[in-house]
Amino acid sequence: MQMNAPYTSLVAVGDSFTEGMSDALPDGTYRGWADLLAGRLAARAPGFRYANLAVRGKLIAQxxxxxxxxxxxxxxDVVTLVGGLNDTLRPKCDIDEVCARLEEAVTRLAPTCGRLVLMRSPARRGPVLARFLPRMEQLFDVIDELAARHGALVVDLFGAEALSDPRLWADDRLHLRAEGHRRVAEAVWQALGHEPEEDWNAPLPSAVPPGWLLRRASDARFAREHLVPWIGRRLTGRSSGDGRPPKRGELVPYEALPDA
Known part of the structure; x- marks a missing residue:
């Protein structure tokens, strides 16, 4: 049920996607779709409060x-929950256990907020994705079922053709660039019942695709700078989020945030 009054608070729960990687600010911190959404909601509700508990690398159990x-x-008023995709990328993922943990999270959160928002996470299309697609599809089916059961919203980012465009993805091929985060913020904004400001799923302007040599150089750089370190963390049981606090751990007025 859509709220008649403006939303007065937002809490974002999740991993690197909700933390805002790789929408980098000049000081090296990350902004991201949740911060952008909070800013737009705050413009309609004086005293709007915002917390972002997301930490990169977190699995659904964490x-x-x-x-x-x-x-x-x-x-x-609004809680967003996005998690489980990191689990699906692990070689020994127990997808039934992942879905069970997600169900527990939704069951705890749904009664405590005015509106719970779930998402089918976006993904960069490519040969690597095909390996993990069955797990992701099972996770997405559970998200749809949980939303129907608990009256939550589902924002289908995975099914959005525009968000599969490689130009919206950072060099690590796991996180959206600034334009991708901006489109996600618009998608959630619309899902919450606000008037559209743009077509967030509009295709990017056509461009000449990079040649073979540029693609191979990009693949080599990706493997060296991102894939090998990621594999190293998996083999040693480390995470990029180890020791990191939540992005914004308290529900405080949006205007009071230092980088708002």
Missing amino acids: ILEEQVDVAAAMGA
Whole structure:
């Protein structure tokens, strides 16, 4: 049920996607779709409050353990929950367990907020994706079922053709660039019942695709700078989020945030 009054608070729960990687600001921090959405909601509601509990690299069990109860206690008008995709990329992923943890997270959060927003996460199309697609599709089916059961919204980013365009993805091929985050913010804005400001799924202008040599150079750089370190972390049980605090751990007025 859409709220008649403006939303007065937002809590974002999740991993690197919600933290905002790779929408980099000049000081090296990340902005991202959740920050952009908070800014737009704040413009309509004086005293608007915002928390972002997301931490890069988190698996759904960690999100459940570290973020969900904190978010539930905040009692926000809107809570966004995006998680589980990191799990699907792990070689030994137990997708049934992932879906069970997601169900527990939704069950805890749904009664505590005015509107719960779930998402089918976007993904950069390519040969690597095909290996993980069955797991992702199972996760997405569960998201749809949970949303129907708990009255949550689902924003289908995976099905958006524009968000599969490689030009919207950072060099690590896992995170959206600034334009991708801007489109996600618009998608959630519309899902919450606000008037569209643009077609967030509009295709990018046509461009001449890079030649074979440029593509191979890009592949080599990706493997050296991103794939090998990622594999190293998997083999040693480390995560890019180890030791990192939540992005914005308290539900405070948006205007009071230092980089707002």
